[in-house]
Amino acid sequence: MFLWGLISFLLGHVSYIFGFFHVAHPGAWTWGGSIIVLCISSRIYFWLKPHLGAMKTPVLLYCIVITVMLSGAWSVLDNSCLTVSGRRMVFSGAFLFYISDVFVARDRFLKKEFFNRLVGLPLYYIGQFTLAFSVGFLE
Numbered sequence: 001m002f003l004w005g006l007i008s009f010l011l012g013h014v015s016y017i018f019g020f021f022h023v024a025h026p027g028a029w030t031w032g033g034s035i036i037v038l039c040i041s042s043r044i045y046f047w048l049k050p051h052l053g054a055m056k057t058p059v060l061l062y063c064i065v066i067t068v069m070l071s072g073a074w075s076v077l078d079n080s081c082l083t084v085s086g087r088r089m090v091f092s093g094a095f096l097f098y099i100s101d102v103f104v105a106r107d108r109f110l111k112k113e114f115f116n117r118l119v120g121l122p123l124y125y126i127g128q129f130t131l132a133f134s135v136g137f138l139e
Contacts, residue, residue: 002108003058009101010062013069016094016131020072023138024079033074034067037098041067044102051109059105070098082138089134096127 045063052059073094077087103120107113 003055006058006062010065013062013065013097016069016097017065017072020069020076020090020094023082024072024075026071026075027078029078030071030075033077034071037067037070037074044105048105048109055109059109062101066098066101070094076138086134086137086139089130089137093127093130093132093134096123096130098127100124100127 041063045060048059049056073091076082077091079087100120100123103116103123107116107120
């Protein structure tokens with residue numbers, strides 16, 4: 001079941017990628033932010049890798065996609081044609097979504113404990129709400 005959940009969330013991230021890059025093209029912020037996010041995502045993957053077993057490839061693919069999603073949010077943040085509040089909301093929502101996934105991975109692969117849900121679920125819901133709500137603030 002975890003793999004199916006991973007796939008469905010992966011598709012959600014892909015949808016955000018298309019949406020972000022539809023409203024904003026890569027710029028300086030995209031490349032700079034992408035380097036930062038790539039370093040963080042790599043660190044997270046190598047932190048998880050010894051505990052992944054047969055899930056190494058699916059988790060690696062997921063890490064790549066969520067990294068690209070957050071890079072797309074950097075593009076939106078850099079798009080001066082959009083309102084500042086909308087751009088900040090998109091980036092904040094994507095960032096919270098990204099961080100919430102770290103807690104899901106921690107719970108699934110490292111240490112199953114209530115703390116992961118206590119922190120991860122609010123980050124996820126606030127991130128999703130912020131992303132959805134940002135649409136009304138972008139133009």
